[in-house]
Amino acid sequence: MRAHVTRALLHAGEVIRPHRDLxxxxxxxxxxxxxxxxxFTLSGMQQGCLSASQPSGHASExxxxxxxxxxxxxxxxxxxxxxxxVSDTFDPYLDISLDITAAQSVEQALRELVKPEKLEAExxxxxxxxxxxxxxxxxxxxxxxSQVLVLVLKRFTQLSGAKRAQEVxxxxxxxxxxxxxxxxxxxxxxxxxxxxxxxxxxxxxxHYFCYV
Numbered sequence: 001m002r003a004h005v006t007r008a009l010l011h012a013g014e015v016i017r018p019h020r021d022l023x024x025x026x027x028x029x030x031x032x033x034x035x036x037x038x039x040f041t042l043s044g045m046q047q048g049c050l051s052a053s054q055p056s057g058h059a060s061e062x063x064x065x066x067x068x069x070x071x072x073x074x075x076x077x078x079x080x081x082x083x084x085x086v087s088d089t090f091d092p093y094l095d096i097s098l099d100i101t102a103a104q105s106v107e108q109a110l111r112e113l114v115k116p117e118k119l120e121a122e123x124x125x126x127x128x129x130x131x132x133x134x135x136x137x138x139x140x141x142x143x144x145x146s147q148v149l150v151l152v153l154k155r156f157t158q159l160s161g162a163k164r165a166q167e168v169x170x171x172x173x174x175x176x177x178x179x180x181x182x183x184x185x186x187x188x189x190x191x192x193x194x195x196x197x198x199x200x201x202x203x204x205x206x207h208y209f210c211y212v
Contacts, residue, residue, distance in 0.1 A: 034208045035152050042066055070094045075143035075181045080127045081135045095150035105169040114141050114179045141181040149190045
């Protein structure tokens, strides 16, 4: 990875010919997604950061510089509405995907993402204390935040690939404190650095360009 970056900086043409290790999941002469390329790149960088003698795994990946910069942790908390018992699950992330179906701003999409969800009927919670299916609430919150925050707007529908073209506002400074597991005094702010934009009407065609 280091050799590829150095070569790309010295020879501009190399930028459009990524290293073969980054192209493992891509196909020639087909439209590809910029977000997928970012994830492939971060994954390649993460593997490159690990020592050849160090076994791959969660412990080693969590200490990589990629995880330290882009990595954070989600907390998924389920509370039984009968015994009021709480169960927490923690999952790592490198980026956050936001559903914009009914959102007019990034803040609104984040509020929808962390809004408590009711688990009942067929979707009831199997409580280990009550030993049966019971109603419960489930909420997703940011347990630990990343140094660099990558937000991805879900502009393409899964079935047809059609693009949701509505305007989604985003701020110059984003406070993510309201979406964290533990509220602390003062804001937890991120300053906007870059925006990657897709130009086109579907995921099958178009171009990406970036404002930095």
